[in-house]
Amino acid sequence: MTKSILRYFIIVLIVTLLSSCFISATLISNTLLATTQQEMLYSIKLIDYAIDYDSPLDEQIEELNPLAYKGNTRISIIDEEGNVIADTYSETVSENHYNREEVQEALSTGEGYATRKSDTTDEKMLYVAYYHNHYIIRLSMPYNGIIDEIPSLLPAFSISTIMI
Numbered sequence: 001m002t003k004s005i006l007r008y009f010i011i012v013l014i015v016t017l018l019s020s021c022f023i024s025a026t027l028i029s030n031t032l033l034a035t036t037q038q039e040m041l042y043s044i045k046l047i048d049y050a051i052d053y054d055s056p057l058d059e060q061i062e063e064l065n066p067l068a069y070k071g072n073t074r075i076s077i078i079d080e081e082g083n084v085i086a087d088t089y090s091e092t093v094s095e096n097h098y099n100r101e102e103v104q105e106a107l108s109t110g111e112g113y114a115t116r117k118s119d120t121t122d123e124k125m126l127y128v129a130y131y132h133n134h135y136i137i138r139l140s141m142p143y144n145g146i147i148d149e150i151p152s153l154l155p156a157f158s159i160s161t162i163m164i
Contacts, residue, residue, distance in 0.1 A: 021157065028153070029146035033126075036143070037113050040128040044139050047075065048132050057086035074121070078103060078129075078136040085135070089120055097138075102129040106136050115143060 047064050051057065061075045077086040082098025097103050105112030106129035118125045118140070126143035129136050146153075 017161065024157075025146055032146065033115075033143075036126065037128055040126070040139050040141070041111060041130060044128060044130040044137050047139070048130060048137050051077075051137075053133055053135065061086050061088050073139055073141045074125075076138040076140070078138060080107070080134055080136075095119065100127070102127040102138060103136055105129070106131040106138075112136075 047061070050064060051060050057077050061077065064075065074087070074089045076084055076088075076097070078084055078097050082096040082100075082103060084095075084097060101114040101116075102112035105114075110131050112127075112129040112131075114127045116125065116127075117123065121142075123142045124144055125140045127138055127140045129138040
């Protein structure tokens, strides 16, 4: 009788612990995504403020890219038809970006967000776009959600598990 109660208690404890970890990870991931998107939008607005649209755009975004957000960021300037005017990753991006989710959202609301695998870099990327002065400024960076944050969260989860 005692063994079956102990076994039942351990199963309930494990299910509760796993559920708690899943819910916590989901909430943390959503919060990190929203915070990152907002910080990237602020960076884009600063980039927009610093750009002189009457001068060569390639040179300007190359100078601004290290200051944009993080080390692996990419800045693109896209016209209203979806043509890439300037890009820090490649000098020639021939693919039209008009149908991209973040570009469409930016054209309709002023701001756009998307997460997907990049055709150019072949990495999962977070895209934030801002429409202003007849151009879309798009900032992108590699983004894997909470997976990127696991090393910093692992000690807290480990201590919680040991305490439970």
